[in-house]
Structure formats: structure tokens, C-alpha cells
Amino acid sequence: MLTAALSLALLATLKAGPVKDYAPLFAECRAEECGRRLIVLRSFRQAGERRILTVDPRTLETEARPMKGLHLRRLPVEAVRASTADEPYGRVLLDSETNGASHQDAGIVHALPAGNGVVLTVDLCPSARPLDRRLFEAVIATFLPEERPVPLGIAVTGRWMEKHRDDLAWLRGLQASGEMAVTWINHSYNHRYGKDLPVSRNFLLEPGTDIRKEILSTEALMLENGLTPSIFFRFPGLISDLDLVKRVVSFGLAPIGSDAWLAKTAKDRQPSPGSIVLVHGNGNEPVGVNRFLALLREEGRAIRSRDWLLFDLRDSVRLEEIRKH
Ligand SMILES: [Zn+2]
Structure with a gap:
């Protein structure tokens, strides 16, 4: 089972490819677009597309996803902290x-x-x-x-x-x-x-x-x-x-x-x-x-x-x- 899992994981890596233009990007992705309100932390290029790294301010779970089609509201990091002050992430x-x-x-x-x-x-x-x-x-x-x-x-x-x-x-x-x-x-x-x-x-x-x-x-x-x-x-x-x-x-x-x-x-x-x-x-x-x-x-x-x-x-x-x- 481990061998199968291993080759799956290796495959995922090969698909992932090199990361370029990796930089902080602070923004909010509204629930209507991201499924739930997410805070964007980074943007980068990988496998020919722009992607973002996000955190759910309530569960603290992070996730990487394509940026295409999202209307992100950019915020200074201080504003992100203020807007999540009552949620686990801000705290x-x-x-x-x-x-x-x-x-x-x-x-x-x-x-x-x-x-x-x-x-x-x-x-x-x-x-x-x-x-x-x-x-x-x-x-x-x-x-x-x-x-x-x-x-x-x-x-x-x-x-x-x-x-x-x-x-x-x-x-x-x-x-x-x-x-x-x-x-x-x-x-x-x-x-x-x-x-x-x-x-x-x-x-x-x-x-x-x-x-x-x-x-x-x-x-x-x-x-x-x-x-x-x-x-x-x-x-x-x-x-x-x-x-x-x-x-x-x-x-x-x-x-x-x-x-x-x-x-x-x-x-x-x-x-x-x-x-x-x-x-x-x-x-x-x-x-x-x-x-x-x-x-x-x-x-x-x-x-x-x-x-x-x-x-x-x-x-x-x-x-x-x-x-x-
Ligand atoms: Zn150490």
C-alpha cells in the first residue's frame, strides 16, 4: 500500500513543478467565490498558472488553489489582522x-x-x-x-x-x-x-x-x-x-x-x-x-x-x- 501511495505522492510532486514569483499577497477571498471566507497569504506561479496560498481564519487550515477568476480584495497585513481579530487566526x-x-x-x-x-x-x-x-x-x-x-x-x-x-x-x-x-x-x-x-x-x-x-x-x-x-x-x-x-x-x-x-x-x-x-x-x-x-x-x-x-x-x-x- 505504501508503494502505491509513494508513487502517487511522487506523481503529485512531478505535476507540481517549480514555483516562481513566490511573494506575500494579503487579501480576502469572499465566501461566494472561495466556498468560505479565506485569507490569502501568498501568490506564486506553478505549472503555468497563478496560484494562491490561503488560510481559513476559523480552522487555521491552509490550502493552495488557482487564482484565476477570483476577485480578491487586497488588504495590508494590519487590516487582515484587524478583520480576523475575533477569529482564531487573528488571535x-x-x-x-x-x-x-x-x-x-x-x-x-x-x-x-x-x-x-x-x-x-x-x-x-x-x-x-x-x-x-x-x-x-x-x-x-x-x-x-x-x-x-x-x-x-x-x-x-x-x-x-x-x-x-x-x-x-x-x-x-x-x-x-x-x-x-x-x-x-x-x-x-x-x-x-x-x-x-x-x-x-x-x-x-x-x-x-x-x-x-x-x-x-x-x-x-x-x-x-x-x-x-x-x-x-x-x-x-x-x-x-x-x-x-x-x-x-x-x-x-x-x-x-x-x-x-x-x-x-x-x-x-x-x-x-x-x-x-x-x-x-x-x-x-x-x-x-x-x-x-x-x-x-x-x-x-x-x-x-x-x-x-x-x-x-x-x-x-x-x-x-x-x-x-
Ligand atoms: Zn532545528
Whole structure:
């Protein structure tokens, strides 16, 4: 089944083709034309047509579609934020700025659980090692048939996508076959890191960083690979400052942190319900993956009786925004 799904996914990619003229475009598409009111975030050319990337301000779901025939109402990003201020999309942008001044772990770090369980996010920073496939295999084996597809977030860098074509096709296959529902999170293109640099000048805070390029070229490469970018952005190293947070939000994206980076949290501290768990799936941090797999074994009985679940990032953040306001 996986092989069939894989070739389907590969076919979709071939059809997708190169992305050109990728740029922010903020606009509103009315329900009469788009089926429901959507916010337009980007425009681009692909496979000979102009296309747009949209977000549903209520569900936070994103989608790429042809632009032809649509009468879009262009708006400055501030107007988009004002017009969605009472909806989950506008609220999550606002909330992600509120703790933006800290250098570490800005943005949304916890979500409202619909019960017991967590939101799993997997970072794919640049790496010479192959994908840690056992994480995905174990997650699917554990949650099927209780949860199908299994929801998870994957934070991907441009450089990882460039170097790991087979692993990326394998992930896409799991999505195409309906085993995983992936929220694709932008983790920057280059993910630069200087071992000797202080936090205040490291990762995306390193002087000379072109944040526009880091954001947009990652999204364009996602689309070329048949992935739909979500509205979420994860800072490399979870390092940022208020200026950088505001820059990211000005692209219509919401920084997403973590309150449970498993390789770094104390051994006796388990994620709580609604934790946004962070593990590295790029082969560089097996200790975090091992801790997550141990957690799945511990919760095995609860998982089988559906008392412990993985939650969809978009849904959980949306519910959290509704609860808070
Ligand atoms: Zn990273």
C-alpha cells in the first residue's frame, strides 16, 4: 500500500513543478467565490498558472488553489489582522507576540487538549544523518486504529528537504496513504548556527540573516515538493527576539515553541495534557525520540482505550484561542 501511495505522492510532486514569483499577497477571498471566507497569504506561479496560498481564519487550515477568476480584495497585513481579530487566526498572531520579548521559546508553547494527550512536533533541522523512521513507524503502529490518520506537526528546513529526497518522499507517502495528517511547519531554510556565538546573535539572530528569504524560499520548496505550508513557524534553536517575532508575524505566520523539548527537559518531568512536545526526527537527537517512545509504552493501555491521544496542532491552538477569549 505504501508503494502505491509513494508513487502517487511522487506523481503529485512531478505535476507540481517549480514555483516562481513566490511573494506575500494579503487579501480576502469572499465566501461566494472561495466556498468560505479565506485569507490569502501568498501568490506564486506553478505549472503555468497563478496560484494562491490561503488560510481559513476559523480552522487555521491552509490550502493552495488557482487564482484565476477570483476577485480578491487586497488588504495590508494590519487590516487582515484587524478583520480576523475575533477569529482564531487573528488571535493566534496576537498571542504569539505577547511573550515575544524573551530570547527563548517565543510563541505558542501549549495548547488546549481535547482530553489526555499531547501535540507531537518533529523538527527536521539540516542533518547528515537519515530520518529517524522508527519514530514515525512507532507512532503509527501505536495509534492505529485508534487514530487514523495520526496527527503530527513536522517542522522542516529547506536544507533538509534538499538533502533527503527519499526520506521526504517516504513521509509524503505516509500522508498520501492516510496514515499521518501532517501540519507542515516552516523551520527556516538554512537554520544557521554558530557554536561559539552568544544566543543574542545566534540562529536567525545572526547578523546578515535574510529573514524574508529564510521564510519564503522554505515555503516555495515545500510547495514544489507537494507539501502545503501551514501558518506555523518554528524558530531554529527556539531562539528569537521581539523584532524577529514581529517580522515573522508580519508574514502572517505564528511562531510555535514547545513546553516539552524532550531531550532537554528533566527525566522525571513528563509532558502534561496539551503539551507541545518537541523531538528531533533528523537522527541527531535519538535521546528525545527514545523518551517519546517510552512515553507511548507507558501510556499504552490508555492509548488503546482512547484515553490518551495525539492532537492536531491546528485544532488544539484553535480551541486554546477560543477558550482564552
Ligand atoms: Zn532545528
